[in-house]
Amino acid sequence: MENETHPTNFIRAIIDKDIESGKYEKTVHTRFPPEPNGYLHIGHAKAICLSYGIAEDYNGLYNLRFDDTNPVKEETKYVESIKADIKWLGFDWENRLYFASDYFDTLYDYAVKLIKDGKAYVCDLNAEEIREYRGTLTEAGKNSPYRNRTIEENLELFEKMRNGQFENGKCTLRAKIDMASPNINLRDPIMYRILHTNHHRTGDKWCIYPSYDFTHGQCDSLENITHSLCDISFENHRPLYNWFIENLDIFPTTQIEFARLNITYTIMSKRKLRELVEGNFVNSWDDPRLPTLSGLRRRGYSPTAIRNFCDKIGLAKRISTVDLALLEYTLREDLNKIVPRVMAVLDPLKVIIDNFPEEQTDEMTAINNPEDESAGTRIVPFSKILYIEKNDFMEEPPKKFFRLSPGREIRLRYAYFVKCESVDKDETGNITAIHCTYDPETKGGSAPDGRKVKATMHWVSAKHAIDAEIRLYDNLFTVQDPAAEDDFKDFVNPNSLKILKNCKLEPSLKNAKPEEKFQFERLGYFCADRYDFSSENPVFNRTVTLRDTWAKIQKQQNKKKKM
């Protein structure tokens, strides 16, 4: 069942076999089960694209189900952000939105059934005692002294737990499995705990809540999920989920585990992301430096790029770390095709065209997207005083520097060939402006005499320019694997955000809208900030730079200098 867009993988191979063997009567049915206690990140996107992509490809169905079994940590605002992020990614769960809390009554009945079957008991051990009785990795645990309570007693006590007759922590409901199991998850795991806490959906209806382990598998089962795809950390739990399925005699979901996504120079743990947000290392959950979906969205990533990336990284069980460069490649690959080009100067240097008439404005025709002819053209005004990028001029150019320098002629894109004649400096020797002459014969950017020029540079007409704030983002961390450090927060990149205030944009950008994406030619891809952009106060985020071979050459040259 392979198709062109999604490469096959070991999970698809298992599903193919299950289909062939007729394991399930119905079609493939998957789910994505987030806990509403934080924002989704690109690692979740991998899981979503996998589960939902498979359902789509096999003409199956997929559910969205919130695993909301811990009211202490969960909030409705996270439910909303998660739904919005998944929709933005481009998936639609239609009417199949569920909550684990929808099943609290059923789960309670399941628990009662296990008690009645003598397979669960109320245990009065406190947290510390439970830990002691559990044993260690190498030693078996020992049975709780409450393990052999009668069914009637257990039923009565569980009822009392539910009725709020015990305070938090007084007792738990446990599955009676095997305290000597080498798999610690099978050593009489906790099914219910007492939490006198209001739940974001069920309010004060319950004061006991099922544990994740007593919830997840049964929810899958209740929703007739055929293939439940999850993180390898749940591999050790699978025998427990199967125990519940067998002893409850419910629909047998197949759980398959895969390795979660890691990317260099970032972190992918909700807990750590929360630390960054709450510790003000970043501004919010949707800070463009974060790998959260809302952060990437604000940064200017397209859903297509993220989905393509999820296809490209493949799928396996081994723990791995994908090179950030692959994400950026996938991003550029998409934006290159769809995004209009525009000229903007981030670090302006004034250029005076000495032989250009004072009051004259020429209208230059510029191509909007060389990759997409249907994007058409636009007019860009040219006049006597321009801005170019400061680093496009060097008074003493090193080898391989093709851009402007004294005496050298270059092309101003879509405009004229200009030649640098002189340089203005202030008392301290800083360059304040440069003087050029232009060749009127080269209007549009080509010379009738066929002479060539080594560089084409972007520019903006001073009197037509729009002022803008531009936010330059770089990796959030200075090390490839911040999670491996003692404290990842020590490695937050102090230069992960640089705010430029005095940027000059070509006037067509007047009409930009929040979230609109552009390529600033020769610089990178930029996105009008989703929240802070307005036409009075334009703010753009740099999504990613263009590949920059000149920067690479410079690096090599600097290295040589040092050696």
Place this chain on the structure above:
RNA sequence: UGGGAUGUCGUCUAAUGGUAGGACAGCGGAUUCUGGUUCCGUAUGUGAGGGUUCAACUCCUUCCAUCCCAGCCA
């Protein structure tokens, strides 16, 4: 040290007994009104040892390394 899992170019992933392939990154070149894009070329890998076989990434075996599990978190 019990149990579970995983080891293939620098990175991510294919090859399920029959030529170790792809992508990214790297390097070299061509084209280009973006040092962008595109195109072409190129180096690098099966954790280690032993065994079975005409043939082993694949099967057997002994090691080694890494990750997960001792929450009333998910």
